[in-house]
Amino acid sequence: MATAYHAWRGEPDAGAYADEPGFCKAASMEEVAKHNYVLTPGRYVGAGAAEEDGEPFEEKFDRLTAELRAQFVEERRLEKEIEARLEALE
Structure with a gap:
């Protein structure tokens, strides 16, 4: 978990960041605005593969x-x- 956060921040030792359905997503401000700035994670992260x-x-x-x-x-x-x-x- 922490590695994904550090990768999202661009820290060199954490590797490359990638969105992962059901776990993490870097949503743009435009995407957040489309959802009226509601920050419920499920709106952006979605569900992982069953x-x-x-x-x-x-x-x-x-x-x-x-x-x-x-x-x-x-x-x-x-x-x-x-x-x-x-x-x-x-």
């Missing part, structure tokens, strides 16, 4: 939804256990 993992969306969605539901069940179990232990301390 990595394709080869898992079809529908399968991934189902798998992640099942994991989330299992975590909700575990959350409720742990919450009950914490409440029981707190009651024991009273």
Whole structure:
């Protein structure tokens, strides 16, 4: 991270600066003016390239939804256990 900043500043030991989608961009004043001087990074930096993992969306969605539901069940179990232990301390 720091290297990108130092390269952007033109420091010789940092190497050449280059915009990197999802990480950094040197926006011109004209570009910032087009966005009414709003400095939200996403307007300029954008998103990085998404990595394709080869898992079809529908399968991934189902798998992640099942994991989330299992975590909700575990959350409720742990919450009950914490409440029981707190009651024991009273």
